[in-house]
Amino acid sequence: MRSTKGLPLAPALALALAGLVPLTGSLTGCALTEDDVVNPREPMSADALPLGAERGPVKRQLSAEETRDQFRDLSAEDYVVKEGDTLWSIANHFLKDPYYWPEIWYANPEIANPHRIYPGDRIQIVFVGDRPRLAVGLRPHIRYESLPPLVAAVPLDLVRPFLTHDQVMTEDEFEAAPYILANREGSIHASSGDTAYVRPPLDGSQQRFAVVEQGKALVDGRTGEHLGYRAIFKGEANVVEIDDPTTVELEDTVREVDEGDRLVEMTDEAFDRDVTPQIPAFPIDATIILLPDAITQVGSQQVIVIDRGMESGVTAGDLLQISKRGRVVEDRFAERDAGEDGREATRGPAVLLPDHPIGTAMVFRAYDRVSYALVIKATQPVHEGDLAQTPVQESRL
Template sequence: MSQYTGTLARTLLVAGVATSLVACAATAPQTTRVEPAPAPAPLSQSALPSPSPAAPLEAAPVQPAPVAFRASAPLQYVVQPGDTLWGIASRFLAQPWQWPEVWFVNEQVANPHLIYPGDVLMLRVINGRQQIVRDATPALRVLRLGPQVRESALDDAIPAIPLEAIQDFLRNPRMVGADELARAPYIVAFADDQLIAGSGSPAFVKNLPAEGDYRWAVVRPDRAITDPDTDDILGYAATPVGGLEVREMDPVASLGRLTRSDMEARVGDRLVPINDALFEARFVPRAPDNVIDGQVVWIAEERLQAIQYQVVAINRGQAAGLAPGHLLTVKQRSRVVNDPHARGTVTLPPQPVGMVMLFRTDARLSFGLVLEATRPIGILDAVVNPGAVAR
C-alpha cells in the first residue's frame, strides 16, 4: 500500500509541474529580442545535395545549406561608394548566395532591399538567428551638386555587380539569342540604292516595333552557337557594326540614321536594343531554386577562355528557372588521363574554378559575369548550383 501511495504522489507531482509549465507558456508575452551577435561561426563545409539522376535536372528542387558566416565577418560595416551587393555579401558570408537568408527586411522602410553608400550594416541576433540589419537611424543620404543638396534617388543604390564590367556588352551586343534574332528589325535599304553606308547616312528599317526605343545597336550575326546537349541553335555570335536612331516611324519601312560606325553597315544588318539605359542591376545574389546542370557555350570577344569580370553565356535560361542574380559554380570539364601503372584510363572529377552571376536571361540562354576565377574558364566547362557536383 505504501508503494502505491508513493507512486501516486510522484504522478500527481509531475502532472502539477507540467500543468504549471503549460500555463506559463500560454500567458508569457511573445517578444522579439535583438542583441549584438556573438563571434561568427567557423566556415561550414556543408554542401548542397547532389541531384538524383532519375529526376529531370531543371525540375528538381534544391535543399538550402546551413548559413555560414565568415570568421572575419565584421559586426558593423559602413557601405562605401563603389561597393556592390556581391562584395558586401562576400564580406559577411562564406557562401554569398545565402544573402537573402540573412538580410533582415524592415517593411517600415521604403525599398527595404536597396542599400546605399553611407548605410551602416550590423550583424545582430534576431529571434535566435544571426542576421544583417541596417541601422534604423542613418544620416540623411544626399548628393551634393554644387551648392544644392537633394535626397538620393533609387539610382544611387549600390548594384549587385560592377556595372563597368558589363557596360560594353550592353551597348555593343556580341551575341544575340536565336529567339531575339528571329524578331529583330533589320536594315532593308540605304539612300540611292547603296549597299553599304557609314555614320550619318539615312537607313530604312523593317520590322521596328511600334513601342520600341529610338536608339538601337546595329549588329551582324555570324557564327551559330549551339546547345551541346541538343544541338539546337541558341544564338549567334554578332559583330558590332554601329548605332542607329529612328527618325520617322512607318508601318512598311521606318527611317533612321546611322549615328556611329565601328564598320560600314550593310543591307540586312540587324538591330538589337541598347540595354544600358534599361538594365536593372539591383537584383539579389542567390542560389537557383532548381538543380542546374549546364555548360558555358560562349565567351565575350570570341575568346577561348574567360577570367574575372568577363561575360559568358550558358545553355540554360528561364525555362530552367534561372533569373538575374542567380549564382552558379563553374567546374572544369572532366579529364581522362592514362593510368601510369594499371592498364586503361582514369576520369578525373571536375574541379571548381570560378563563380558566375547571371545578369540577363532568355528562354534557353543566360548571360553571366565571372566574379571569381581561380583558373581560366573554358567553353563547355560545367555550370552547376553552388556546392553541387558536376557531371
C-alpha cells in the same frame, strides 16, 4: 555524382575529352566513346520546374554553429557602403563564402525596404538569438526623401552593353529584319555621322533602331541543338526619310557598320537594381557556350553566355558555380582484362576525373534558352565548355 537519364552522354564526354586527354600514354589519338569510360559523366539532375516555380536560398539550412563559422571575424567593425560597391563585394567583406549572403542577411523590420542598400549605409553584424546575421543600421529618416542610387548586385557599368544593346535572336528574326543596303559614300564601312540606306522600306512607326551584326551561333553544349544567334551591337540608326530605300543616319557606333547589317528595336536596360543574389532552389546544369568579345578565356568581371535560360527556370540574380570538366586518364595500374581473343588489353581502363570548381558567376540577363552571366570570382581562366551549375554544399570553392 550528378544524374539525369535520357540525355546523350557522347557530346558531354567529347567536350571533356577535347584538348584534355593526356598527350602521353595509350589514350593518345584514341576515339573514346562512353562505353570506354568506367565512370562516365552524367549531368546534374535537371528536374525542370515551370516558370514561376518557388525559388529559395541555399539548399541546406545552416545551423547556428555553421552560421558563425561563415563569418571571417565576428568582431569585425561596421562597413560603410561606398559608391561602386555591389551586394557580392559587401558580402565578401564579411563572409568566407559569399554564396551564403541570402541565408545570413537579416531583414531589419525597423527599416523601410530592408533589402535595399545605398551608399552611406552602415552594414553591421547583429545577433538574432544565437545566430550572427548581417543587417543595415538604422538610417536617418531624412534620407528617405532623397536616396542615392541603389547598390546593384553586379557592376552595371560592366554589363550595361549586354543589357541595352546585345540581344539573342533566331535565324528567322534576323532574316525578317531590315538591312543596310549601302552607304552614301560607297565606302566599305560606315560609322557615326554617315548616311546609309535601308531595305525593305521602313513603315515610319519607329524612328530609332539598333544596328546589329549576326554573331556566332549559340549551340547547346551537350545536345548540339541550335539555340539562336548573338546579335552584336554596332551602333544606332535614326530615320531621316521614309522611302524605298529608307534613309538613316548612323550615330554612336562602337563598330564599323557594313552592308547586310540588320536594324532591330532598341531594348531598354533589362536588369532590376532590386535583384538580390540567390542560389537557385533547384539544379541548373549549364555549359558555357560563348565568351563575348574574348578569344579563348575570361576571368573575374567578364561576361559569359550559358546554354540555359528562362525555359529552364534561370532568372536574373542566380549564382552559379563554374567548374572545370575532369580529364579522362588511363589507369595504367589497374588489372587488365583479356579480350575475346584471349589477349590482354593493350591499355588500362579510361577513368573520368571529377569536375572541380574554379569560380562563381551571376546571371544578369536571361533569354528563353540562353543567359548572360558575369564572372564575379575566378581562381583559374574560364573557357568555353566549362560548366555553370547550381552550387552544392560538397563542392564549394
